[in-house]
Amino acid sequence: MLGKILCIIGLSAGLPLGCLAQVSEATKQSIVTGKGLNVPRSGVFWTTPTENSGVVGDFYIDSLWRKGHVKLMKPVAQVGGLESDSIAGIDIRYNVLNDELELLADVAKKDIRVIRGSQLKSFKSNGDLGTVEYINLADHDPKGELKGFGAVLASGKLTLVKAFKTKITKPNYNPGFGTGEKNTIVRISSDYYLLTPSGAEKVSLSKKSFLPLMSDKKVAVEQYTKERNLDFKDETQVAALVQFYNSK
Known part of the structure; x- marks a missing residue:
């Protein structure tokens, strides 16, 4: 698992997919520790997930790590001149609040990397009830009004998706009375859309x-x-x- 993630994260350091066996141990160490990856050089990976201090509640569609498959918006170069837009066999979970797909690089070290939602076309997650595909809603909305990801419930001429979004309640703490909530509260909610080649229709x-x-x-x-x-x-x-x- 770690070998796969290291290979993927190598993209952010300017390395082609699949080439870690050809670089030095020092370079590998730099990649796994995130050195030099504090900005998304390739436009795909960041070092760590976005921090949200003072924010509590639900952030994930599914907070458990699930085996998954990722499809990127654009192919990336591999060794030999080939390109690929897919990453398979990785542990993932999607943070709705930050619009980031988290990848578990190392369980023992709690090493988590992320792919920004704007770089993802779709991802599949293997849950308790089987495999669920999540698609980038912006990629299916010519009006440019939708964002985030939705679970595909049915697909074809009409595609039914359950779109996930956050509902945010701001702090209402009253120091004079010592009552209220000091933190921002986040909850996950959802809407339904029917997608067609011409656009997206919100439905109840x-x-x-x-x-x-x-x-x-x-x-x-x-x-x-x-x-x-x-x-x-x-x-x-x-x-x-x-x-x-x-x-x-």
Whole structure:
């Protein structure tokens, strides 16, 4: 694991992917300790995650480290002149507040590196219920209004995503009475979007919100919902409906 991460982090020091076996031990040590990596030279990696003093609460979609696969916005050079935009077999977790994907480089040393969200096209995380793909919402919004990442619930002509965002409550401490909260409180919330080649449509989990967007297959969709007595407040059932629509 560490060997893979070292190889990846070498990009920030100007080294091509896969070349650590060809550099000196001193250079390897410099990479693993983060020396000289305090600025994202390659535009991809930082040394450590952004610190948030005085901020407490929920920061992650999933706070556990999960095995994952990363797809970058742009390919990076490898040894032999080849390029790759993918990194596989790494431990990751996504910080919604900072829009950073954290990579666990060394468990014992608690060495964490990050990839900024703007450099990521997507990532896949292997959780308790299987593999979930998260896509960069900005990459699917021609208006440039969306940001962050959303979990893909159904994909095809219509892609249903659950987009994660932070809800922030500012400190309200009153020193005169000694009451209130001194810290900024962060909570994770979510919205739903239907993505099409032409853009993104915000939707709610309701019949009124979804059916008009499937009007070109109205008869089949209405029959599907009626036969299954579909509960539009259940995202799993709605995702199945979108997948059914895509199959027609």
